[in-house]
Amino acid sequence: MFTPSRTNTSVALALMLSAFFVFPDRGRAQKIDFRNQVLPILKSRCFECHGAPTKTSAGRKKRVKGGLRLDGKGWILLGGDGGKVLSPQDAKRSSLYTRTVLDREDPDIMPAKGKPLSSKETGLLRQWIEQGADFGAWKGDTGAEIPKASSGKNSTKNDSRELIQLLDKLGAKLPFPEQKALIGARDSMGRIVPAIPGSPLLRVDFISKENKIQDVNVEKLASVKGNITQLGLGRTRITDESLKVIGKMSRLTRLDLNNTEISDAGVAHLSPLTELRYLNLYGTSVTNQGLSALSSLSNLRSLYLFETQVTDEGTKQLQTKLPGLKIHLKPDLSSLPTGDGQGRRRRRR
Amino acid sequence: MDKNLLNGLDEVSRRNFLATSAKSLLGMSAMPLFARLASGQTTPGAGLMPATARNVIYLYMSGGMSQLDTFDPKPGEENQGPVKAIPTNVPGVQVSEHFPNMARHMDKVAVLNSMRTTQGAHAQGKYFMHTSYEMRATIRHPSLGAWLNRIDGPSNPTLPGHVAIGNELYGASSGFLESNFSPLPIGDPEAGLQNSTLVKGLTEERFHDRLSRIQKLNAAFVKKYDQKNVRAYSDIYDQAVSLMKSVDLKAFDLKPESEALREAYGKDRFGQGCLLARRLIEHGVRYVEVVSDGWDTHNQNFDELAQKGPALDQTLATLLADLSSRGLLEETLVVVATEFGRTPRITQDRVGRDHFPQAFSCLLAGGGIQGGVKYGRTSNTGEEITKSPVSVPDFNATIAYALGLPLDHILMSPSGRPFTVAHKGRPVKALFS
Numbered sequence: 001m002f003t004p005s006r007t008n009t010s011v012a013l014a015l016m017l018s019a020f021f022v023f024p025d026r027g028r029a030q031k032i033d034f035r036n037q038v039l040p041i042l043k044s045r046c047f048e049c050h051g052a053p054t055k056t057s058a059g060r061k062k063r064v065k066g067g068l069r070l071d072g073k074g075w076i077l078l079g080g081d082g083g084k085v086l087s088p089q090d091a092k093r094s095s096l097y098t099r100t101v102l103d104r105e106d107p108d109i110m111p112a113k114g115k116p117l118s119s120k121e122t123g124l125l126r127q128w129i130e131q132g133a134d135f136g137a138w139k140g141d142t143g144a145e146i147p148k149a150s151s152g153k154n155s156t157k158n159d160s161r162e163l164i165q166l167l168d169k170l171g172a173k174l175p176f177p178e179q180k181a182l183i184g185a186r187d188s189m190g191r192i193v194p195a196i197p198g199s200p201l202l203r204v205d206f207i208s209k210e211n212k213i214q215d216v217n218v219e220k221l222a223s224v225k226g227n228i229t230q231l232g233l234g235r236t237r238i239t240d241e242s243l244k245v246i247g248k249m250s251r252l253t254r255l256d257l258n259n260t261e262i263s264d265a266g267v268a269h270l271s272p273l274t275e276l277r278y279l280n281l282y283g284t285s286v287t288n289q290g291l292s293a294l295s296s297l298s299n300l301r302s303l304y305l306f307e308t309q310v311t312d313e314g315t316k317q318l319q320t321k322l323p324g325l326k327i328h329l330k331p332d333l334s335s336l337p338t339g340d341g342q343g344r345r346r347r348r349r
Numbered sequence: 350m351d352k353n354l355l356n357g358l359d360e361v362s363r364r365n366f367l368a369t370s371a372k373s374l375l376g377m378s379a380m381p382l383f384a385r386l387a388s389g390q391t392t393p394g395a396g397l398m399p400a401t402a403r404n405v406i407y408l409y410m411s412g413g414m415s416q417l418d419t420f421d422p423k424p425g426e427e428n429q430g431p432v433k434a435i436p437t438n439v440p441g442v443q444v445s446e447h448f449p450n451m452a453r454h455m456d457k458v459a460v461l462n463s464m465r466t467t468q469g470a471h472a473q474g475k476y477f478m479h480t481s482y483e484m485r486a487t488i489r490h491p492s493l494g495a496w497l498n499r500i501d502g503p504s505n506p507t508l509p510g511h512v513a514i515g516n517e518l519y520g521a522s523s524g525f526l527e528s529n530f531s532p533l534p535i536g537d538p539e540a541g542l543q544n545s546t547l548v549k550g551l552t553e554e555r556f557h558d559r560l561s562r563i564q565k566l567n568a569a570f571v572k573k574y575d576q577k578n579v580r581a582y583s584d585i586y587d588q589a590v591s592l593m594k595s596v597d598l599k600a601f602d603l604k605p606e607s608e609a610l611r612e613a614y615g616k617d618r619f620g621q622g623c624l625l626a627r628r629l630i631e632h633g634v635r636y637v638e639v640v641s642d643g644w645d646t647h648n649q650n651f652d653e654l655a656q657k658g659p660a661l662d663q664t665l666a667t668l669l670a671d672l673s674s675r676g677l678l679e680e681t682l683v684v685v686a687t688e689f690g691r692t693p694r695i696t697q698d699r700v701g702r703d704h705f706p707q708a709f710s711c712l713l714a715g716g717g718i719q720g721g722v723k724y725g726r727t728s729n730t731g732e733e734i735t736k737s738p739v740s741v742p743d744f745n746a747t748i749a750y751a752l753g754l755p756l757d758h759i760l761m762s763p764s765g766r767p768f769t770v771a772h773k774g775r776p777v778k779a780l781f782s
Contacts, residue, residue: 066757067775081746081756081775083398107759107767161717161781164399191504196399197753207633208505209596234631258676280676304676331674332453333613333667 032128034136041121045111046070052141065112070096072141083159088133091126093198100125163277164196170229170251170275171199181223188220189213195229201251203230210235218242225249234258234280240266251275258304259283264290271296282306282328288314295321304328397501400753401717401781402682404504404630405494406672407638408623408665409478410687411517412471412645415702416710416731417693418445418654419661421462423731428693431651439721447658450666456721457669457678458714459780463725463734466689466706466741471645472519474688474706479520481742481772488762491524493745494636496770498530500754505633507595509533509588512629514622515640525762527581529588532638535601538618538625542601545593560590578763600632601625613667620664627671630681644687647701669714682716682751686744693731708734711744716751719782742774750776 032038049065068080076096079085087093099110100117109116117125128134159165177185177200185192188204189212195201202224206213213236221228228249233242234256240263246255247269255273258280267281267290276297287309294300295318303325305315315327417423422434422445434443437455444452451458468474473484480490491499494511503510513521513532523530535542547556563586571579592598603611603625614620619641626637641661646653665685672678690709691702708727714720726736739747746756749770756776759767 107761108757159399160778161399161401163401163717167399197397205504205633208507211596256676278676278679282675302676302679304674306674328674328676331670333670 031134032124032131034128034134035138037124038128039138041117041124042070045114045117045121049112052143069141072143073135073139074142075140086129086133089130091129094129094133097122097125097129166253166277167196167199167201167229170253171195171201174200174227174251176200177202177224177227184223185221188217190217190221192224200227201229202227203232204228205230205232206234206236207232211237213237215239215241218245221245222248226251228252229275230254232256233260236260238262240269243267243269246270247272249273254278256280257284262286264293267291268293270294273297275299277301280304281308284308286310291315291318294318298322300325302326302328306330398750398753398755400751401680402715402748402751403635403680404677405497405636405682405684405716405748405752406623406626406630406668407494407636407684407686409475409515409520409638409640410644410661410685411475411515411519411640411642412687413474413689413691413704414644414687414709415646415650415654415691416462416705416708416727417691417702418447418650419658420444420448420460420710420712421708421727421731423693423727423729426729426731428695428731430695432654439723442721442723445654445658447654448662450662454666454669457673458712458720459718459722459724461711461713461724461739461744461777462708462727463736463738464690464709464711464741464744465734465738466709469689469704469706471688475520477741478686478688479522480524481745481770481774482768488764488766489522489524490768491526491530492521492532493748493770494521494532494638495523495526495530496749496754497636497752499526499760500758500770501635501752503633504635505597507591508597508600508629508632508634509592510634511636512626512634513638513640514538514625515618515638515642517642518638518640521638525768526760527577527584529581529584532636535622535625538621539603541603542592542598545598545601547593560586597632600628600634603628610667610671613663614671615660615664615667617660619660620667623664623668624671627668627675627677630677631675646691647696647703648699650691650695650701672715678715680716682718682748683712683714684748685712687711707732713747713780717782718751718780722780724777724780739777740774742772743777744774746771746774747776747780750778751781 047070050068050070051064052069052071053064054062066080068085069075076086085094085096091097099108100122102109104116111117159168182192190204190206192202192204195203204221206217213233215238218233218238219242222245225245225248229251231246231249231252231254235258237260239261243262243266246252250272252273253275255270255276255278259282262281263285264287267286270276270279271293274297277299279294279297279300279302282304283306285308286305288311291310291314294303300322301324306328310329312329315329319325319327417429418432422432422443423429424434424443433446435446435449435452437444437452439455442455442460444455466474466477467483468477476484479492482490498510511521511530511532512535514535516536518532518534521532547553564583567583571583599605603621606624606628611621611624614624619639622639626639629637643653643657669678669683672681672683687709690705690707692705695702708731724737725734725739727733728735749756754770756770756774759769761767
């Protein structure tokens with residue numbers, strides 16, 4: 001069905017699209033029975049590489065490919081080295097399915113050996129996932145070594161990294177930005193990417209030609225303001241004016257304003273941003289006074305105030321209100337060489 | 350549809366996106382991710398994974414850093430020799446007495462004491478450490494910086510995504526990938542970027558005239574041999590020209606940095622190279638390697654380490670403090686790597702330590718890494734790993750995992766052989782918080 005040739009791409013696309021949009025009857029379609037319809041495919045085409053580790057004739061243990069086992073419900077939900085492979089109800093985010101419908105010559109296609117799955121087989125897989133990936137009574141291998149797998153919907157749920165869990169949670173029920181809104185935001189000159197792959201949350205950086213970026217650029221992000229979670233404006237020419245727009249970005253977790261012209265008056269606009277974890281104000285003219293607006297940011301973890309007017313005294317109050325916050329006021333360089341011979345010795349060569 | 354537009358990274362919606370909206374949305378520079386997908390530069394299926402690190406500063410201790418005299422001391426053991434161990438700001442973690450500054454920053458660092466490699470010679474060891482593949486006569490493998498830029502692309506389109514700083518830049522390479530993924534080499538960090546301005550007497554107009562002549566001369570060839578390696582070659586011209594014109598070129602200049610900070614980094618190539626690395630990261634260069642040479646201490650190991658240890662201590666502590674105070678450490682992964690360790694047993698005749706692939710130490714800090722961690726153990730004599738060995742591919746997989754590079758994504762060499770970013774290494778996920 002999918003040939004690698006470019007001329008046939010549009011045909012392939014039409015077929016691909018039809019797979020999603022021409023048969024919207026997923027609710028009414030006959031429910032796929034895992035044991036009778038899906039398991040045989042896995043057994044015959046997947047278990048050889050993604051089953052229990054076997055011994056080779058030489059007696060050496062044969063490693064499970066990609067750290068992924070498919071011979072038990074627990075294993076399938078757990079995923080492999082590359083993360084989860086199954087997102088119930090979301091075939092497009094389940095590599096268990098997507099890897100089977102790549103171009104025949106794509107190096108990532110599964111099964112890696114032999115013929116690709118037939119369109120009937122991939123269709124069954126897709127439908128089964130779209131219907132919620134019900135394993136029925138089947139458990140398969142229940143090796144004690146399966147770590148506890150969550151049955152979460154998102155492919156990142158199993159990631160123990162806090163930052164990723166947070167972004168996953170914030171993006172969970174959020175609609176994707178409209179195409180029109182994205183195109184509008186693109187005019188800001190920022191670099192816009194998904195904050196984590198597959199997420200409706202956005203990361204926007206103004207990293208090139210910072211000295212040309214002004215308040216008008218930030219204004220253009222208003223169309224996607226609810227989707228922006230990470231925003232980098234370090235060293236740009238923005239002013240307090242931009243912070244009015246930024247103060248409405250309710251899902252902002254990371255905001256970098258280092259070395260900009262902002263002041264205490266602008267910082268006041270940030271107080272509604274309760275999801276903020278990271279705020280970089282280093283090199284700005286913020287003073288002790290400006291910090292008071294930040295005491296409502298109960299989730300803030302890192303605050304950068306190096307090269308500002310803020311003093312040790314000024315941070316104390318904020319620190320009492322936000323005990324979980326780490327305030328970076330000065331670099332810890334107290335052991336600089338002093339030229340008394342105790343410092344760096346001259347190297348011999 | 351809108352979901353698919355953004356979710357451009359999985360295969361199905363990628364096609365969907367290409368079919369419907371690519372042409373209407375080709376604002377390439379503003380949407381590099383989508384643009385790359387549209388132009389097919391990223392191989393289909395290269396689904397990025399969630400990342401905690403965006404950038405890497407990779408510090409390479411060339412020659413084989415002695416683990417006992419740095420980050421895996423064995424106080425009280427005969428093999429330890431004269432170097433003492435000192436406590437750090439993390440209970441239970443000790444470093445050698447050459448690292449008094451780092452002792453106050455170990456809460457930011459994960460020490461891997463159970464590194465092991467299969468290579469005991471320098472060239473092979475460096476190659477393996479950088480690429481995760483053993484050296485072969487028939488192919489050159491890409492190093493991690495090339496992989497990152499190939500799969501995920503640069504943050505700043507006008508600067509190179511991959512830079513290597515130092516005298517002896519062995520290992521960082523684009524391998525079989527297109528040559529535009531090679532690191533930009535910088536010998537002397539204080540000299541800035543060489544040959545980046547127009548030759549005296551050459552006007553802008555004449556320069557462009559020359560460029561267009563080159564293009565004319567090349568046109569027939571490019572048309573006839575329309576393949577990625579040929580295109581990559583002419584891309585290099587375009588990249589060089591855009592770099593020459595880039596306002597971000599100032600990233601390569603150390604002069605705006607205060608003298609005090611330059612002193613603090615250490616006024617040698619490695620120290621200044623680390624300062625330059627920080628500037629480059631700030632301006633969107635994603636992978637910077639800085640090489641420190643001279644760690645091959647077969648002779649007079651303890652005299653050598655008394656020089657090299659404190660120098661590394663000062664530079665590394667300053668780098669971590671500087672990155673941290675500027676808010677860069679959270680997304681920048683700092684790596685201290687070397688090709689192998691050195692023999693715990695001290696050679697009698699030369700008071701040195703020889704090559705020791707069986708156990709050595711590397712460091713990771715920032716970029717989502719849990720600090721204040723000691724991972725893996727070696728025995729009291731230091732001669733064997735007793736807990737949680739980490740292979741070179743595992744180590745590189747850990748870096749790739751932090752960067753969200755898909756470990757199972759296959760790139761084909763021109764000869765049609767499949768390769769993956771860390772050669773099936775498995776990330777040490779316990780190091781992440």
